[in-house]
Amino acid sequence: MKTLKCIFFIFLSGFAIATSSAQNKSLEPGFTSLFNGKDLDGWVGNKESYRTENGMIVIDPQGGGGGNLYTEKEYGNFILHFEFQLTPGANNGLGIHAPLEGDAAYVGKELQILDNRAKKYAELQTYQYHGSVYGVIPARRGFLKPVGEWNQQTVIVNHPKIKVILNGTTILEGDYLEASKDGTLDHKEHPGLERSSGHIGFLGHGDVVHFRNIRIKEL
Template sequence: NGKQTVDHAIMENYWRRGEPLPASGPIQLQTHGGEIRWRNIEVRPLGTDEANDILASKSNEDYTSVFDGKTLDGWIGAVNDYEVTEDGSIQCQKGRGGNLLTEREYSDFSVRLRFRLPERGNNGLAIRAPAEGNPAYAAMTELQVLDNDHPAYAKLDERQYHGSAYGMAAAKRGYLRPTGEWNFQQVTVIGPTIRVELNGNVILDADVSKVEDYMAGSAHPGKTRKSGHFGFAGHNDPVEFKDISIREEN
């Protein structure tokens, strides 16, 4: 009746608790035995950009931009392997790689960003990373940024797909937008816990302190890090990132 009653709530999966809702499906009208009637039902599909804008409009209080859209000021590491595109995104140069990190270090924080994957694209989000070393092992974790559906990645370990804490905890699959479209992602890191929301769906909610089974038996000595840099772990593909902002969680 003209009053908003729900705002940015992530719907639970009534049918499969612990799983996000399917990425697509019917809209259902449900009763519990009593009479109820609906009328004047209208649906308007949302395009990718509009959907991302709605997701990004969730309270931005205390989030600070860490990328000015023009330069790599405030970033360290592989600054020569990344570039700022004409449309204001950070892009790993094709055939280049390395770790591009924020100058600042963070402990508990939430980061929001948009990313776009090329075909077969591969990158990663470095979480509490040291200035040197492989974030997949030396940082708290590297959260995968990956074109999950490319045939080249058909036989990966489940802990290597998009949003996963690399080699430690597998993210839910099926929530990336089509390759070449922008995605919206929010990552919240508090203590040993990591929560990843991709396009409005929770695809990872893990406590890495409880992980004892590692991919290929490889140790992750950095998983106990309490602070470090945030950034991108490039793997030679022109993956793009923009609208990057961080809020420290106290």
């Protein structure tokens, strides 16, 4: 009987070690998590429309615009990994190098998060589709997973260069200062293109979107 108990204890110990090892491997070397999976510690902004649920950050504006949720910390050059799940027709954005006030698409930079396949978006400008630097650099289309499935996205920023990888495919790579030197595609002023650091945030536009596994490596 004692032998069986000993074997069972060794089995449990080994299982715990293996589980712990797997969890540690989930966070790549040099990366830190921006979301603890439980609450919005480390984030500032609209904590009413944004909530935590089952290890996710969920934006659920319930008829409102949703507002923005930003990291407390500011970041300059970085590699950002995150996963997102769209709902039909969903529109959101990833703000980078943003201050806490003003429209991040202009006073910082906004990377579109959008259900490209929705009929209501069929006539958008090229710089408005998913992954684009809004108003400045258009992204390639056709690499989003069907609505309801999880997408994996990596954003690499080394001011003024930027690269966006969606589900393993590079959909955008460029220099936003070079791209805007003769004027932006939306013909508007984007003073935030000059910013080399700021907050990272999710920019609500009235739709439900889920986020998880948000982690960053500073360069």
